Amino acid sequence: MRWLPAFYVAGVLVLEPITPVQWPVSFLLIALPVVAAYAHRPVGVAAIAVFAVVFEGVLAGTPCCAGRMVGYLWDRHYVGAYICTALVGVLGTIVAVHRTRRERTLATVRSVAETAQRVLLRPVPHRLGQISVEALYLSAAAEARIGGDLYEAVPTAHGVRLLIGDVRGKGLLAVETAATMLGAFREAAYDEPDLAGVAHRVERSMSRRAAQLPGSEVGERFVTAVFAEVPDHEPVVRIVNCGHPPPLRLGRGGVTELCPTDAALPINLGVLIEDDYHVDVEPFRPGDQLLLYTDGVTETRDSTGTFYPLAERIRPWVTLPPRELLDHLHQDLLAYSDGSLDDDVAVLAAYRLPRESRGQAVPHDLEGERDSSSM
Known part of the structure; x- marks a missing residue:
């Protein structure tokens, strides 16, 4: 699960050059912070959200075989994607905080149960x-x-x-x-x-x-x-x-x-x-x-x-x-x-x-x- 964000980015990179220019596959990176929230800590999720925003800009502004030009960097659709990715990054960070707290609680409960079993x-x-x-x-x-x-x-x-x-x-x-x-x-x-x-x-x-x-x-x-x-x-x-x-x-x-x-x-x-x-x-x-x-x-x-x-x-x-x-x-x-x-x-x-x-x-x-x- 910790490698899932890397596999997700690799999938986007595979799709990006082979899709038509009117298909902005880089928008899929909006979901990257949520994918990271399954296994990474809050700081890691926040860092991955920042990476996703930057990487979306790189894909939008870099010419490639699909014919994309630098002008797409500040296109309103791409700007909307940056904002959405940042908001999803905040959400993913909150989910990661909740998940890590539950994991600590579960670890404590397991420890208590194991101690009880050794006594019983x-x-x-x-x-x-x-x-x-x-x-x-x-x-x-x-x-x-x-x-x-x-x-x-x-x-x-x-x-x-x-x-x-x-x-x-x-x-x-x-x-x-x-x-x-x-x-x-x-x-x-x-x-x-x-x-x-x-x-x-x-x-x-x-x-x-x-x-x-x-x-x-x-x-x-x-x-x-x-x-x-x-x-x-x-x-x-x-x-x-x-x-x-x-x-x-x-x-x-x-x-x-x-x-x-x-x-x-x-x-x-x-x-x-x-x-x-x-x-x-x-x-x-x-x-x-x-x-x-x-x-x-x-x-x-x-x-x-x-x-x-x-x-x-x-x-x-x-x-x-x-x-x-x-x-x-x-x-x-x-x-x-x-x-x-x-x-x-x-x-x-x-x-x-x-x-x-x-x-x-x-x-x-x-x-x-x-x-x-x-x-």
């Missing part, structure tokens, strides 16, 4: 005891930095506890709900001795917060979520599913969907029933990987409207370490949707390190270590 969705540690953890977050809106999808991973005395969630709705309401949810989980994960207790604690916190809101908004503050716990000394993973897409286990059995035996209602709707949260216990051995994700993944559509078949598409990558797995998933989602996501996407990958790797740094390539545990 802070980077998960790459290594939590015996678990290697990686996260992926994609926004459906090109200018967005934060939304209602959330994730967290914390090391506790009871093992590594994981959370993936999806807030109903969009906008600031969803962001505030996500912040409340994450704050409640980060507090409860350290204190509660069992995973069902964590879910209960988060439910109570969300209910208290929702009770402070206007009546119509209470029912909109619910969150589908999966709570997971990987104990340090047991080859299992404990899961509480609250109306969320089931996690995937990648390992010896290939890709396994860990469907809940008794799924609970989404968080903040549990007050509607008096029932305990059911904890499912699934095998989770060294070399296995747990994939938690939001429905933005499985509801991604291709050009024919077909949903993204996550279990099928991810099967060739079960031997990859978490970061590479999520990078492949990222690229595949964009390719499948032709770069147009319909919803935000959050994914959390937790890999249980083989025993020989637990005292070492996380390896860059785990394929050799996972040969015995892959499909």
Whole structure:
């Protein structure tokens, strides 16, 4: 865009010598300041407006193959063009001032949003005891930095506890709900001795917060979520599913969907029933990987409207370490949707390190270590 004024002038220069003398193509330079206002600062636009007026005079007063003579320089039509160009230059300068102010405001808003995202969705540690953890977050809106999808991973005395969630709705309401949810989980994960207790604690916190809101908004503050716990000394993973897409286990059995035996209602709707949260216990051995994700993944559509078949598409990558797995998933989602996501996407990958790797740094390539545990 910054070179657009130069291309515009070049076009005028190409047209000028090949048009009849009664066609004053140089009048096209009247629009040059507006063209410059798209990308240049106010001072630059004003300078380009002055250049346009001078250049119009040069074209009007220079003899050429079209037969123009010096007498055209002060012809009333050309004088009118000079005046119009100057006025448009003033207008273009005002537009450029307005545009630069909006750009500064947008940059400030983006900075605040990025800071809020780092606080809300802070980077998960790459290594939590015996678990290697990686996260992926994609926004459906090109200018967005934060939304209602959330994730967290914390090391506790009871093992590594994981959370993936999806807030109903969009906008600031969803962001505030996500912040409340994450704050409640980060507090409860350290204190509660069992995973069902964590879910209960988060439910109570969300209910208290929702009770402070206007009546119509209470029912909109619910969150589908999966709570997971990987104990340090047991080859299992404990899961509480609250109306969320089931996690995937990648390992010896290939890709396994860990469907809940008794799924609970989404968080903040549990007050509607008096029932305990059911904890499912699934095998989770060294070399296995747990994939938690939001429905933005499985509801991604291709050009024919077909949903993204996550279990099928991810099967060739079960031997990859978490970061590479999520990078492949990222690229595949964009390719499948032709770069147009319909919803935000959050994914959390937790890999249980083989025993020989637990005292070492996380390896860059785990394929050799996972040969015995892959499909």
